[in-house]
Amino acid sequence: MKKIAILGLGYIGLPTAITLADAGFVVAGFDTNQEIVNILNTGRIHIVEPGLGEALNRSVSSGRLTFSNELTGADVFYIAVPTPFYSEMGRISADLSYVKSAASMIAKVIKEGNLVILESTVPPRTTEMISKIIEEESGLREQDFCIAHCPERVIPGHMLEELKNNDRIVGGRTKKAGEMAKEIYEKVLVKGKIRLTDDLTAEMCKLTENTFRDINIAFANELSIICDELGIDVFELISLANCHPRVNILNPGVGVGGHCIAVDPWFIYEQFPEEAKLIYAARLRNDSKPKYVADCVFNAVKDKKDAVIAVLGLSYKPDVDDLRESPSIELCHELTQLGCKVIACEPFVDSDVNGILNLPLEEAIRRCDYSVITLKHTVFSENKDLIASKPYYDCVGLMK
Ligand SMILES: NC(=O)c1ccc[n+]([C@@H]2O[C@H](COP(=O)([O-])OP(=O)(O)OC[C@H]3O[C@@H](n4cnc5c(N)ncnc54)[C@H](O)[C@@H]3O)[C@@H](O)[C@H]2O)c1
Known part of the structure; x- marks a missing residue:
C-alpha cells in the first residue's frame, strides 16, 4: 500500500495528505475544485492553519505529494x-451527494485488493452505502476490495499535531479492512492509539462525540439565560460548579457553529426522531441563542436612535477563518431584522461577510455605540481596554 489518493483537499484532506506524505507514502491529492488545485500547485494554501504552508512546501519538495483535478x-x-x-x-437531512459522487469516481479506477477509507463524518450506515455504490459501479464484488470508516477528530488550529497524536477509531466493514487501515494509521501516529471496531460503531462514535458536546454546550447556554434572569455571572457559576471532581460543564457562547457540532447531531436525529428527544432539544436551544443575544443587545440600545452595533468575531471559533454555520453571522442577521445597524470585526477574513462591513478592531470600536463579543480571538484578548471603551455584551467571558 504505497500510493494514496485523497479525495477532497479542504480543512481535513489537505493536512491529511501532507501528514501521509511526511510518513513516507506517495500521495495524490485530488479535488473537484480546480481553483484549489491551482492554488496548491503554486505552493500556496487556501485555508488558515498554523504551520500548514511550511509543511506543504516540505512534502511537495520531497516529491511524494502532488495535486490534480x-x-x-x-x-x-x-x-x-x-x-x-x-x-x-x-x-433536516444529511447531504450525502459529495460522498456518493466520490464513491462513483473511485468506482471508475479502483482495482481488486485496494482499500477505501471514509474519513468524512457521516450518518449511520453510510459506509455500507458507499461500499454498495463502489460494488455496483466498478463491477468488483464486495469481497474484492476493502472499506473502513475512520472518522477525523482534529481541531482546526492544531491539525498537524492532532493528526499524529489523537487516538484513531478505525471501523472496518470487515476484519481485513480494519487491519489494512490500521497499518496505514500506524505509520502516521506518534502518540495516538488505534481503536479497532466495525464501521457502524465508528460512524456512531464520531456523531456521539460531537452530540455530547452539543448537549453540554446547550446546558451552558441555558444556564447563561437563567443567570441573566438571576443577575449572576454564568462564567463564575460554571467555574465554581466545575470545581466538583465529577462535573465538567463547557462554556456558553453566542450559539454553536462549525460544520461538526452544529451538524452531526442532526445525522442521528434524522434517523431516530422518536428516540432523539434530548438531542433535538439541545439543537434547538443552541440554535436559538443568537436570537436571545440579539434581543438583549436590542434592549440595551433601543433608546439610542440609529445605534451602531459592532459584532466582534464572525468565524465559528477563536483564531480560525471558518465561517460555516457560524452563530455570529446569525446574530448579525437577527440584529438587522430588529432594525439595528450592524458592523463587524473578523480579523481572519479580509473581506466583508454576507454584506456586513468587516473592519479592523480599532475602527469597528470607534464607529460603534455598542459591541457584542462573540469569540475569544487572541487579538480581542490583547485589546480589552480598547473594547471596554464602549459598552458591550460579552457572550464568551472575554472581559473577565
Ligand atoms: N474541518 C474540520 O475541522 C473537521 C473535523 C472533523 C471532521 N470533519 C469532516 O471532514 C469532512 C470534510 O470536511 P472539511 O472541513 O475538510 O471540508 P472542506 O469543505 O474544507 O473540504 C472538502 C473538499 O472536498 C472537495 N470535494 C467535494 N466533492 C469532491 C469529490 N467528489 N472529489 C474530490 N473532492 C471533492 C471540495 O471541493 C472541498 O475542497 C466533513 O465530513 C467534515 O464533517 C471536518
Whole structure:
C-alpha cells in the first residue's frame, strides 16, 4: 500500500495528505475544485492553519505529494469531502451527494485488493452505502476490495499535531479492512492509539462525540439565560460548579457553529426522531441563542436612535477563518431584522461577510455605540481596554 489518493483537499484532506506524505507514502491529492488545485500547485494554501504552508512546501519538495483535478488509480483512496445538511419542508437531512459522487469516481479506477477509507463524518450506515455504490459501479464484488470508516477528530488550529497524536477509531466493514487501515494509521501516529471496531460503531462514535458536546454546550447556554434572569455571572457559576471532581460543564457562547457540532447531531436525529428527544432539544436551544443575544443587545440600545452595533468575531471559533454555520453571522442577521445597524470585526477574513462591513478592531470600536463579543480571538484578548471603551455584551467571558 504505497500510493494514496485523497479525495477532497479542504480543512481535513489537505493536512491529511501532507501528514501521509511526511510518513513516507506517495500521495495524490485530488479535488473537484480546480481553483484549489491551482492554488496548491503554486505552493500556496487556501485555508488558515498554523504551520500548514511550511509543511506543504516540505512534502511537495520531497516529491511524494502532488495535486490534480484528475483521479487516477491508487492502492488506497481516502474520502474527505463535505457532509453538510439541508432543510426541506421543516425536515433536516444529511447531504450525502459529495460522498456518493466520490464513491462513483473511485468506482471508475479502483482495482481488486485496494482499500477505501471514509474519513468524512457521516450518518449511520453510510459506509455500507458507499461500499454498495463502489460494488455496483466498478463491477468488483464486495469481497474484492476493502472499506473502513475512520472518522477525523482534529481541531482546526492544531491539525498537524492532532493528526499524529489523537487516538484513531478505525471501523472496518470487515476484519481485513480494519487491519489494512490500521497499518496505514500506524505509520502516521506518534502518540495516538488505534481503536479497532466495525464501521457502524465508528460512524456512531464520531456523531456521539460531537452530540455530547452539543448537549453540554446547550446546558451552558441555558444556564447563561437563567443567570441573566438571576443577575449572576454564568462564567463564575460554571467555574465554581466545575470545581466538583465529577462535573465538567463547557462554556456558553453566542450559539454553536462549525460544520461538526452544529451538524452531526442532526445525522442521528434524522434517523431516530422518536428516540432523539434530548438531542433535538439541545439543537434547538443552541440554535436559538443568537436570537436571545440579539434581543438583549436590542434592549440595551433601543433608546439610542440609529445605534451602531459592532459584532466582534464572525468565524465559528477563536483564531480560525471558518465561517460555516457560524452563530455570529446569525446574530448579525437577527440584529438587522430588529432594525439595528450592524458592523463587524473578523480579523481572519479580509473581506466583508454576507454584506456586513468587516473592519479592523480599532475602527469597528470607534464607529460603534455598542459591541457584542462573540469569540475569544487572541487579538480581542490583547485589546480589552480598547473594547471596554464602549459598552458591550460579552457572550464568551472575554472581559473577565
Ligand atoms: N474541518 C474540520 O475541522 C473537521 C473535523 C472533523 C471532521 N470533519 C469532516 O471532514 C469532512 C470534510 O470536511 P472539511 O472541513 O475538510 O471540508 P472542506 O469543505 O474544507 O473540504 C472538502 C473538499 O472536498 C472537495 N470535494 C467535494 N466533492 C469532491 C469529490 N467528489 N472529489 C474530490 N473532492 C471533492 C471540495 O471541493 C472541498 O475542497 C466533513 O465530513 C467534515 O464533517 C471536518
